[in-house]
Amino acid sequence: MAGQLIIKQGKEKALRRRHPWVFTGAVHKIKGKPGLGDTVELVDQKGDFLGRAAYSPHSQICARVWSFDAAEDIDDAFFLRRIERAKALRTALIPAATTAYRLIAGESDGLPGVTIDIYANWIVCQLLSAGADVQRGSILNALKALYPDFSIYERSDVDVRKKEGLEPVTGLLHGNQQPEPLIIEENGLKLWVDIQKGHKTGYYLDQRDARQSIKKYCQDKSVLNCFSYTGGFGLYAASAGASAVTNIDMSQSALDIAQQNLELNELQTPVEHTQGDVFKLLREYQQQERRFDVIVLDPPKFVDSKASLTRACRGYKDINRLAAELLAPEGILLTFSCSGLLSTELFQKVVADGALDAGRDMHIIERLFQAPDHPVSMPYPEGLYLKGFILRARD
CATH class of the missing domain: 3.30.750.80 (RNA methyltransferase domain (HRMD) like)
Known part of the structure; x- marks a missing residue:
C-alpha cells in the first residue's frame, strides 16, 4: 500500500454508506507519499478500515474507492x-x-x-x-x-x-x-459506427431503449430529429413507418453516416438531412409555419459545472419552447438531458415552463432513463445522468 488517507471525523459517513468518492476537504491527514493513481488505504480517526482507493492529488475528488472489503487486494x-x-x-x-x-x-x-x-x-x-x-x-x-x-x-x-x-x-x-x-446491430437494425473518431466511444449506447420507444408513435407520422448525430432516432422512426423524417445536426459527416444507415437497412422513408444549428433552424421552421407530429430533442450536455446550471436551464427551456410550438395537434415530444448536474425534477420544471411559454398543454406519458447496461449503484446517485420524457400535446 502506497499510503494512507485519514478521513476527518464525520466525513467517513459517506464511505460507510458505500459512496465511492473522497473529496479533498474530507481528508484529515495523508500518511506516506502516494503517487498519482496509487492505491491507498482509507481509515477513520480511530484507524478503522474504510476502503481501498486510487489516489488523485490533482482532483477535488482525491480518492476513488476500488473496494470496501479489507480482505480484497487491488490486483x-x-x-x-x-x-x-x-x-x-x-x-x-x-x-x-x-x-x-x-x-x-x-x-x-x-x-x-x-x-x-x-x-x-x-x-x-x-x-x-x-x-x-x-x-x-x-x-x-x-x-x-x-x-x-x-x-x-x-x-x-x-x-x-x-x-x-x-x-x-x-x-x-x-x-x-x-x-x-x-457495422453493429441494435434491436435488429444495422448502424455504422466509427470507434476511432465518433462521439463518446463511437455511439450513444445509453439511448438504445429510448430509440426503441419512439417506434410506437411514428406510424404515418412526420418526425423531426434534432441533434441527430448519425440519425439513430430517425432510423428507428423510419423503420416504424414514419411518413417523413428530418434529421438536424451540426456535423455533415454525421448526417452522411445517417444516410448510409438508412441505405444499410434498405429503408425507403423520405428523409431530409439538414446541417446547421438546431436553435436557429427551429426558429426558421416556426416562421415557415412547419409542423411535425413527433419531435426528438437529444442535445449534448448543456451543464458542465454547477456554475453553468442557470445558463443551461435557459437553453433547455428555449429549445423545448421552440419544439412545443412546432408540434402538430396531439403531437409527441421526446426530450432529453444527459447533464448529470441537472436533476430529473428540475428538468421537468424547465420543460414545463417551456411548454407553458409556447401555450401548449403537455402530459408526460413515459419517463425514460439510460439503458439498463448503464446501471446505477444505489449508494452512487451520480450514476443516473440521462433522463427524458415522452410528452403528448393536449389540443
Whole structure:
C-alpha cells in the first residue's frame, strides 16, 4: 500500500454508506507519499478500515474507492472478478439482435473512472481517472482473458482527464490492425459506427431503449430529429413507418453516416438531412409555419459545472419552447438531458415552463432513463445522468 488517507471525523459517513468518492476537504491527514493513481488505504480517526482507493492529488475528488472489503487486494484478480461480474450482468440485460452495449459503467460497476463498451468484436476503453490509468495493464489482462477473440482500442480522449493530471490517450491496445468503421446491430437494425473518431466511444449506447420507444408513435407520422448525430432516432422512426423524417445536426459527416444507415437497412422513408444549428433552424421552421407530429430533442450536455446550471436551464427551456410550438395537434415530444448536474425534477420544471411559454398543454406519458447496461449503484446517485420524457400535446 502506497499510503494512507485519514478521513476527518464525520466525513467517513459517506464511505460507510458505500459512496465511492473522497473529496479533498474530507481528508484529515495523508500518511506516506502516494503517487498519482496509487492505491491507498482509507481509515477513520480511530484507524478503522474504510476502503481501498486510487489516489488523485490533482482532483477535488482525491480518492476513488476500488473496494470496501479489507480482505480484497487491488490486483489482476480483482479486475478480472469485477469485469467478469459485469459481463454476466450484461448477458441477462442485452436485447436480442444487439451487438453493442456498455460492459463497464464506472463507479456503478465498482471500477471508478473506467468505461468499457463492446462494438461487435471490438472493445473500446475509456480510462478517465488516475487510478484507472495506472491500472491499465490489469484491466487489459482481464479483457484479454474474458474476450480472447476481440480487439481492444483506447479512447481516453475526454477533457475530464485533465482534472486528474492526465493527458489524452488513444490507440490500439490489443489486436493486429487499427479499427475501421464497423457495422453493429441494435434491436435488429444495422448502424455504422466509427470507434476511432465518433462521439463518446463511437455511439450513444445509453439511448438504445429510448430509440426503441419512439417506434410506437411514428406510424404515418412526420418526425423531426434534432441533434441527430448519425440519425439513430430517425432510423428507428423510419423503420416504424414514419411518413417523413428530418434529421438536424451540426456535423455533415454525421448526417452522411445517417444516410448510409438508412441505405444499410434498405429503408425507403423520405428523409431530409439538414446541417446547421438546431436553435436557429427551429426558429426558421416556426416562421415557415412547419409542423411535425413527433419531435426528438437529444442535445449534448448543456451543464458542465454547477456554475453553468442557470445558463443551461435557459437553453433547455428555449429549445423545448421552440419544439412545443412546432408540434402538430396531439403531437409527441421526446426530450432529453444527459447533464448529470441537472436533476430529473428540475428538468421537468424547465420543460414545463417551456411548454407553458409556447401555450401548449403537455402530459408526460413515459419517463425514460439510460439503458439498463448503464446501471446505477444505489449508494452512487451520480450514476443516473440521462433522463427524458415522452410528452403528448393536449389540443
